[in-house]
Amino acid sequence: MNNLNGERSWVEVAMYDELPVNSGKTVRFKDKELAIFRLTSGKILVIENRCPHKDGVLAEGIVSGEYVFCPLHDRKIDLSSGLVQNPDTGCVKTFDVSIENGKVYIDLLEKSEIAS
Amino acid sequence: MTQKEKLVVIGNGMAGVNTVEHILKLAPNQFDITIFGSEPHPNYNRILLSYVLAGDSKVDDIVINSYEWYKEHGISLYTGETITKINTESKTVTSDKGTTISYDKLIISTGSNAFMLPLPGADKEGVIAYRTIQDCEYMMEAAKNYKKAVVIGGGLLGLEAARGFLNLGMKVDVVHICDSIMERQLDRTASKMLQDKLESQGMNFLLNKQTEKILGKDRVKGLKFSDGSKVDADLVVMAVGITPNVQLAVDAGIEVKRGIVVNDFLETSIKDIFAVGECAEHRGIGYGLVAPLFEQGAVLAKNIAGVDTNPYEGSVVYTKLKVSGVDVFSGGQFIDGENTKSIKIEDEFSGIYKKVLIRENKIIGAVLFGDTSDGSRLMQMIRNETDITGFEKAAILQEPGENGNAGSSVADMSDEEIICGCNGVSKGEICSAIKEQGLTSVEEVKNCTTASRSCGGCKPLVNDLLEYTLGDEFDKSAQKETMCECIDLEKDEIVTQIKEKGLSHVREVMSVLGWKNDEGCSKCRPAINYYLGMVNPEQYKDDSTSRFVNERMHANIQKDGTYSVVPRMYGGVTNPADLKKIATVAEKYNVPKVKITGGQRIDLLGVKKEDLTNMWEELDMPSGYAYGKAVRTVKTCVGEEFCRFGTADSMGMGIQIEKRFERLNTPAKVKMAVSGCPRNCAESGIKDLGVVAIDGGWELYAGGNGGVKLRKGDLVSTVKTEAEVIEYTEAYLQYYRETGVYGERTSEWVERLGVQHIQDVLADETKRKELCGRMDTALSVLKDPWKEAVKSEKIQKDLYEVIEAK
Ligand SMILES: Cc1cc2nc3c(=O)[nH]c(=O)nc-3n(C[C@H](O)[C@H](O)[C@H](O)COP(=O)(O)OP(=O)(O)OC[C@H]3O[C@@H](n4cnc5c(N)ncnc54)[C@H](O)[C@@H]3O)c2cc1C
Numbered sequence A: 001m002n003n004l005n006g007e008r009s010w011v012e013v014a015m016y017d018e019l020p021v022n023s024g025k026t027v028r029f030k031d032k033e034l035a036i037f038r039l040t041s042g043k044i045l046v047i048e049n050r051c052p053h054k055d056g057v058l059a060e061g062i063v064s065g066e067y068v069f070c071p072l073h074d075r076k077i078d079l080s081s082g083l084v085q086n087p088d089t090g091c092v093k094t095f096d097v098s099i100e101n102g103k104v105y106i107d108l109l110e111k112s113e114i115a116s
Numbered sequence B: 001m002t003q004k005e006k007l008v009v010i011g012n013g014m015a016g017v018n019t020v021e022h023i024l025k026l027a028p029n030q031f032d033i034t035i036f037g038s039e040p041h042p043n044y045n046r047i048l049l050s051y052v053l054a055g056d057s058k059v060d061d062i063v064i065n066s067y068e069w070y071k072e073h074g075i076s077l078y079t080g081e082t083i084t085k086i087n088t089e090s091k092t093v094t095s096d097k098g099t100t101i102s103y104d105k106l107i108i109s110t111g112s113n114a115f116m117l118p119l120p121g122a123d124k125e126g127v128i129a130y131r132t133i134q135d136c137e138y139m140m141e142a143a144k145n146y147k148k149a150v151v152i153g154g155g156l157l158g159l160e161a162a163r164g165f166l167n168l169g170m171k172v173d174v175v176h177i178c179d180s181i182m183e184r185q186l187d188r189t190a191s192k193m194l195q196d197k198l199e200s201q202g203m204n205f206l207l208n209k210q211t212e213k214i215l216g217k218d219r220v221k222g223l224k225f226s227d228g229s230k231v232d233a234d235l236v237v238m239a240v241g242i243t244p245n246v247q248l249a250v251d252a253g254i255e256v257k258r259g260i261v262v263n264d265f266l267e268t269s270i271k272d273i274f275a276v277g278e279c280a281e282h283r284g285i286g287y288g289l290v291a292p293l294f295e296q297g298a299v300l301a302k303n304i305a306g307v308d309t310n311p312y313e314g315s316v317v318y319t320k321l322k323v324s325g326v327d328v329f330s331g332g333q334f335i336d337g338e339n340t341k342s343i344k345i346e347d348e349f350s351g352i353y354k355k356v357l358i359r360e361n362k363i364i365g366a367v368l369f370g371d372t373s374d375g376s377r378l379m380q381m382i383r384n385e386t387d388i389t390g391f392e393k394a395a396i397l398q399e400p401g402e403n404g405n406a407g408s409s410v411a412d413m414s415d416e417e418i419i420c421g422c423n424g425v426s427k428g429e430i431c432s433a434i435k436e437q438g439l440t441s442v443e444e445v446k447n448c449t450t451a452s453r454s455c456g457g458c459k460p461l462v463n464d465l466l467e468y469t470l471g472d473e474f475d476k477s478a479q480k481e482t483m484c485e486c487i488d489l490e491k492d493e494i495v496t497q498i499k500e501k502g503l504s505h506v507r508e509v510m511s512v513l514g515w516k517n518d519e520g521c522s523k524c525r526p527a528i529n530y531y532l533g534m535v536n537p538e539q540y541k542d543d544s545t546s547r548f549v550n551e552r553m554h555a556n557i558q559k560d561g562t563y564s565v566v567p568r569m570y571g572g573v574t575n576p577a578d579l580k581k582i583a584t585v586a587e588k589y590n591v592p593k594v595k596i597t598g599g600q601r602i603d604l605l606g607v608k609k610e611d612l613t614n615m616w617e618e619l620d621m622p623s624g625y626a627y628g629k630a631v632r633t634v635k636t637c638v639g640e641e642f643c644r645f646g647t648a649d650s651m652g653m654g655i656q657i658e659k660r661f662e663r664l665n666t667p668a669k670v671k672m673a674v675s676g677c678p679r680n681c682a683e684s685g686i687k688d689l690g691v692v693a694i695d696g697g698w699e700l701y702a703g704g705n706g707g708v709k710l711r712k713g714d715l716v717s718t719v720k721t722e723a724e725v726i727e728y729t730e731a732y733l734q735y736y737r738e739t740g741v742y743g744e745r746t747s748e749w750v751e752r753l754g755v756q757h758i759q760d761v762l763a764d765e766t767k768r769k770e771l772c773g774r775m776d777t778a779l780s781v782l783k784d785p786w787k788e789a790v791k792s793e794k795i796q797k798d799l800y801e802v803i804e805a806k
């Protein structure tokens, strides 16, 4: 839990209004590549941009509700938990998002790191 | 605590481990289990080796139980270790590595060895059997360096091996000693039909040939037959049969005939030693297929675990050939004999043959070719010895009607009976999964129990079990081929509703028709988007978020997330200026690979998505649509302009067709070709639409496919003029657009609708004109997506920009 103390690293990535609705976009930060999604509900969710199966780029998948379907072999991934859905298995890292003054920030600390 | 009993299993194959799985369920804590296996792998599904060889599966995919599974269940596993001695006095077994272990109960499940013909030269390099992962890997490796394989043996295994070689890009001859293939499973008619079909896939048969000698110095070079003829070979696979692996048992003084003799409880002649699987012989029969072995395993497991069990009384076997594009099924006795009668259907036109053999009003066997959907139902009737006295004879070959009296009931089956032979799932397991997990569809049963996950032959039975287990709760509508898990409707029902209710948006279709998931999934969204555009080309605004990445980005996604760019090149014809332009752009953007595609276009591979729009702008050429469910390319030969055989201008014709139909959305990709004479250099016979010039006219071939399901196109029309080629193509493509299920290639579509039907539609002038009219409308609204993207900053930003965060 120590990670919570001031080590969060919020990075500004985009204007909320400029993100396309219901499709993903690639975000690069140093050696990380993330996929950011603005859902129909208005929610923004961010995951690592690589499918656990064979590295498919998830930003390019079809988005339905809070799931993205990997464009390579159609694994279905829950955008909020990062869990690959049945019958396949695996998970991707997820990241926290905050929106202030119309700007979208991503916390580059993986949620899973915080949890453990 | 009492000491656990020691159970030792020799053979880590399908029968032995399946028995252990049962034992673990029945008596999880009763035994200390040790398994020995000669092969250096955990146990795997040997049946599926054919899929590995055919390139449809990987070795990892066919492992049944991983090393973790053995660990989890506390099983000591010795792989790569062969038992060489059983000492029945001291009750121990000893391996080639010197391990000695004592047992209280011993199961021998050593399977079989492939039978190698004792021919001169059979020991040469490149002569192998087909039995294990190792054999399979050897063949795949050999295919990289060698071109010509010969398979000795035209049975099930030989044909599957031969099909594998074709997929590996080798030429293959199948040598068979009889004059018809699979003669032990098929009657002559079916055998001939199978041979024709396989020949059309590129297999070559040398029938009535007895091999005399294997030629070559160190490595095999060829075969010599007893009639003096020869054939070249770089690789020879013997698939002529199996011999039960019984030496161990013989040495230990256990009674052995052809196999290890067992009684109805799988006990051998020596107490506490059991045998199961291909190495065993029960009531004089050794089985070489998995379903009976699993039935034996279930009985043996109960016997060993001390649970009451019915005796094993033998199995009625059936086979199904696992070769893509060929459906063959045979079960029970199928060769006409005295006091047998048969019911036959022979439809040469559709390539369907069905035969049911009857003795004393009971069905005793069946052969099905082309359509094997009746297989499991007939097998049930054979097993149950159903009396068919009251049956409408012809109805036996059709699905049971309303009153279902031609069918037979899964209710009569015992819980142990194996439903899915490939994965060894019994009726009991399926029924309890349905009840306990609340399953309602075949799809769910498949995901939960793995039944019907491999060859799919048992799907109808699984469906019957659902109906039987759920009773009134069984929802028939959930069993049809619905679009996807989100909705219980079929394609036609959806299209009808779109038209009737005037629906015009993807989300609207979903909410009006009651989708289970608000925003659908990756299967239904693209389909609805297509149907909406097809029904209303002029009004509908395409929903790019419902398109698969390739069609959204207008470039082909590659496995590493880069894209490939293919400019339009009508009829495969280009010129120096375009070539220069392509070269300059490729150089400027450091395109890592430039390749000619199968459709005669230039492919720029490995492009970053940020570069796509700039490249398109600089290329300033139309999009080649190498990525869409759309009209792709029209391949052409050189034709009369240059070719000494050409009778027509194939390039010109191809260019005309491509210009007319470029960008057209279709249910699945459409590839076309035009050849200038019947020599057919543009390969028009395996295209969705193939055009071949003949003297004074053109032939149109429909539904060809060079893909996974190889299919030769059918002649649907012969026309005189170029204008007619266009007109018929318009009607053909539009009819496909309107009646095709999204994702269905013309090859499947032609088979579903029937060639005759398509010929009739095209021949009907009124219908043709109507179709052409609607095609006109569809074509009138299409725009080049690359140009659009280059013009629109919004598209560029939304789709192609990568955010670089700092
Ligand atoms: C390519 C191929 C395709 C097939 N397709 C089908 C099909 O479609 N349908 C169908 O029903 N059947 C099919 N079969 C047949 C089916 O695979 C066999 O009937 C089944 O695997 C037999 O099971 P088993 O356990 O008796 O033998 P196996 O699965 O062969 O297992 C025996 C194991 O024992 C090991 N062993 C042998 N001796 C010793 C020893 N002394 N010490 C330690 N280990 C030992 C062997 O290495 C082997 O791994 C196919 C077979 C092949 C080869």
Ligand code: SF4
Pocket (backbone or CB within 6 Å): B637, B638, B639, B640, B643, B644, B645, B646, B647, B650, B675, B676, B677, B678, B679, B680, B681, B682
């Ligand atoms: S198909 Fe006929 S016209 Fe065309 S290149 Fe071949 S031989 Fe020549």
Ligand code: SF4
Pocket (backbone or CB within 6 Å): none
């Ligand atoms: S390009 Fe086509 S044939 Fe080649 S690997 Fe990809 S899918 Fe298979």
Ligand code: FES
Pocket (backbone or CB within 6 Å): A051, A052, A053, A054, A055, A056, A070, A071, A072, A073, A074, A075
């Ligand atoms: S890489 Fe994502 S499903 Fe295969």
